[in-house]
Amino acid sequence: MIITRRSLTLGSAGLAASGFALASPAIAQNEPIRIGWLAALTGPSSAPAIGFDRGVRLAAEAINGAGGVRGRQIELVVRDTQGDPTKAVNAAQEMISRARVHAIWGPTNSGESLATTPIMARARMPNVHPCFVDALIDPTRYPNAFRMAPSNTQIDDAVSGYGVEILKVKRFAVIGDTTGYGTTTVNSSVASFQRREANVVYRGTIDATQPDLTPDMLRMRNAGAEAIALWTVSPGLISRIMNTRANMGWDVPLIGHPAMGSGEVGQLIAKPENWQKTYILGFKNCSYGADGKLPAHVQTFVDGIRGKVNLEDTTLWWIAAGHDAVTVIAKAVQESGSTDPAGIINYWNGVRGFPGLYASYTWSPQEHNGVPPSDLVMSEANSMRHGAYRLAPGYA
16 A cells, blocks of 8 residues: 555655755656565564564655655555564565565564575665674675664663663573563674673573463572673563562563563553663664753654654654655665666665764765764663653763
8 A cells, every 4th residue: 555645744854854855746657666664563572563663654654645656655564573573574475576566664673684684685775774683784695785873883882881881781691582582682792791891691592472470580690690681672581670670579681672671561561660761772873861852853853753654663763664664765765766686785785874853864885884983872762752762871
């Protein structure tokens, strides 16, 4: 279905905030620009995709409502992968062979992306994604794949640096869920702490649907952990860890994945105080300054959608990244003049300082990690207001 202008549009302000200027509409409507959207909209890992989806649709509606790209409307081809790598593979193959999309955004978690990235590379399908695992970006093996999020190495460095240098902790438990993302990230996170000469006294994975976490938490405490680094996007697992921590009376900080600050977690915790002492990876564009405001172009975007889109049960960066994905695909079509895969990829290889809502992106033929380390910060998980956060204590 083509996303058309309805009651919810961003208008020129929202498009300008994303660095996208529309060409004059053509007189005749041409073939739509089909953007595949591999979204885990249901299942235990659905929280990020729900937020991304809001941004994706906002951008598509705004661009279509203002005349499209070179007179062509954007058509979203959405498939719910349910967080299942097999479903993601089937959906990617169907998008390529049957729906004949021109570019794909997603998947939204690394376990799925590890399965789909080689398939898209063989098809030379232009692909942007927000997944963290380092191996997903390789300009030689996957010249079509571009990351619109930090890599695990960047994230691990930010989180371990905060734990060791700011919190002054030396003994850590590092845990994740049992997805491809969780298991891979536990390994890379442990290595990052060890590079800082911290002691990882416990490491492990937990099924996101496991109801009783007390045995796991007791093992961490008995091992002498002074902080827990947590890597999962599952609000259910996150909230159960927080609730178990409170029930044990264990005043240990949680640090790690930004999903710990999602609105869904706030709805699932037993008490608001269970959310305290939780510090997440954050992003400069989605953090409040001392004046209580976001960067000007992001503040304009938020002001434009407030009251139209729920910003309280998700995170702003998920919405912003989804918006940026559609925008950067549309910009590639506008600048290259076609939906030819080579033209889209060639444009992305020349992007320098693209002024996104979520981050400022730079890519080259040799570097497909688009987010600079300077865009990463640490935030207080329970400080969300309109999807954005305050900086964590001691962090500037």
